Amino acid sequence: MTAPLRRIAHLDMDAFYASVELLRYPQLKGLPVVIGGRVRGADAALMQAAADNRRAELPLDAFPRLRDYVGRGVITTATYAARAYGIGSAMGLMKAAALCPDAILLPVDFDEYRHFSRAFKAEILAVAPLMENRGVDEVYIDFTHVEGGQEEGGRVLAARLQQAIHRATGLTCSVGVAPNKLLAKMASEFNKPNGIAIVHDGELAEKIWPLPCRKINGIGPRTDEKLKALGIRTIGELAAWRGEALQAAFGRSYGAWLHAAAHGQDDRPVVTESEPVSMSRETTFGRDLHAVADRAELGAIFTRLCEQVAADLARKGYVGRTIGIKVRYDDFKSVTRDHSASSHTADASTIRQLAGQCLKRVPLEKRLRLIGVRVGGLVRTDRVAEASAALSRYHRAADAAAHEGEGDGRQTVGAMPGGGAAPRASQNLRLFD
Ligand code: TTP
Ligand code: MG
Numbered sequence: 001m002t003a004p005l006r007r008i009a010h011l012d013m014d015a016f017y018a019s020v021e022l023l024r025y026p027q028l029k030g031l032p033v034v035i036g037g038r039v040r041g042a043d044a045a046l047m048q049a050a051a052d053n054r055r056a057e058l059p060l061d062a063f064p065r066l067r068d069y070v071g072r073g074v075i076t077t078a079t080y081a082a083r084a085y086g087i088g089s090a091m092g093l094m095k096a097a098a099l100c101p102d103a104i105l106l107p108v109d110f111d112e113y114r115h116f117s118r119a120f121k122a123e124i125l126a127v128a129p130l131m132e133n134r135g136v137d138e139v140y141i142d143f144t145h146v147e148g149g150q151e152e153g154g155r156v157l158a159a160r161l162q163q164a165i166h167r168a169t170g171l172t173c174s175v176g177v178a179p180n181k182l183l184a185k186m187a188s189e190f191n192k193p194n195g196i197a198i199v200h201d202g203e204l205a206e207k208i209w210p211l212p213c214r215k216i217n218g219i220g221p222r223t224d225e226k227l228k229a230l231g232i233r234t235i236g237e238l239a240a241w242r243g244e245a246l247q248a249a250f251g252r253s254y255g256a257w258l259h260a261a262a263h264g265q266d267d268r269p270v271v272t273e274s275e276p277v278s279m280s281r282e283t284t285f286g287r288d289l290h291a292v293a294d295r296a297e298l299g300a301i302f303t304r305l306c307e308q309v310a311a312d313l314a315r316k317g318y319v320g321r322t323i324g325i326k327v328r329y330d331d332f333k334s335v336t337r338d339h340s341a342s343s344h345t346a347d348a349s350t351i352r353q354l355a356g357q358c359l360k361r362v363p364l365e366k367r368l369r370l371i372g373v374r375v376g377g378l379v380r381t382d383r384v385a386e387a388s389a390a391l392s393r394y395h396r397a398a399d400a401a402a403h404e405g406e407g408d409g410r411q412t413v414g415a416m417p418g419g420g421a422a423p424r425a426s427q428n429l430r431l432f433d
């Protein structure tokens, strides 16, 4: 079997602030709407509607319009309907008013955007734990080892994430999947809004090289000016330059980076937040033990390890849903087994039960030197409701897709009263060390 291809996704919400506002003002759907600085005076109607919890009923003529705006505020974002007038992020509101005076102007509400930011990221984390936050509305996700992440170049998983996010929040997003972050970031813009774009190695000339240099994240306006002065407008033109020449013009390290970027090279990893991903306890026995002859002693040690992991989880405020074990034999070979339950737990007896089932799946003829228990797929206890709701929505969506014949035939483990169900027989056997 060949190693899986590196597949990295960049996911970016569509017209994020504006789309969140449209959730509570559905009457604005399809209209040019901009989200801008503070709207003074004119927003009395908005504030009253909010106070009465009747935002959705506010008539269109009660909304503030761009034409009435006076001041130096800038636009944070605009709906796609407003973008059709040439309006966009960072543009002055009065300049935008000249382009589309009838556009509706709403004030920013960061708390609301943060809430939806957390919500869409929870949907992703429920299925793809290797996620890197890149601000309020975008993330990188390592698709390489996630179910569906290799299918159709990542399109299958991207579509599932879009569905899960839409189901949970009502919001749309766009996803680019590519061999690395650099290309994924560019690809996520290709089919905005609500689009997916897949880039493979070997498609550089066709999909990347025609783009202007500014599309590379890391080439700003100043570098772009300098490139233009050298006659370099597109990424393809940049790629045609020798590395040494770029280094001479832009300095050693930035020149080398420009050269690599133009050739689609980028090996930066997806960096997750420094939250623990798992907690484990293991013990090496004073003498090698045998599963049958030393059953009672082994059982007691195993139970104590589970209790220790449970206590670690409780103390640090985490629950997990992937329960795993590791055993090392007297010949120093090790094996691990794990099993992902359908709900999170920090309960010692649930962990003991699931870990015990994992233990039944390892060969126990040889004597054992060491045994370990691990709980992974951690979420903070105060986020568990969010995470488990996301997970069950995802499983329902995946099941529905499977029934529609679009699925990949994945089996989901059903609800497990008391935390016990037969682990999947197809679990990977991973050799340790
Ligand atoms: P973006 O993802 O750049 O833009 P967007 O989500 O509004 O639209 P797109 O569909 O093109 O992705 O930025 C995310 C949010 O960040 C955006 O909704 C508002 C905020 N923002 C600013 O406040 N100022 C800015 O200059 C930009 C670019 C964004
Ligand atoms: Mg966005």
Ligand code: MG
Binding pocket: 012, 013, 137, 138
């Ligand atoms: Mg963004």
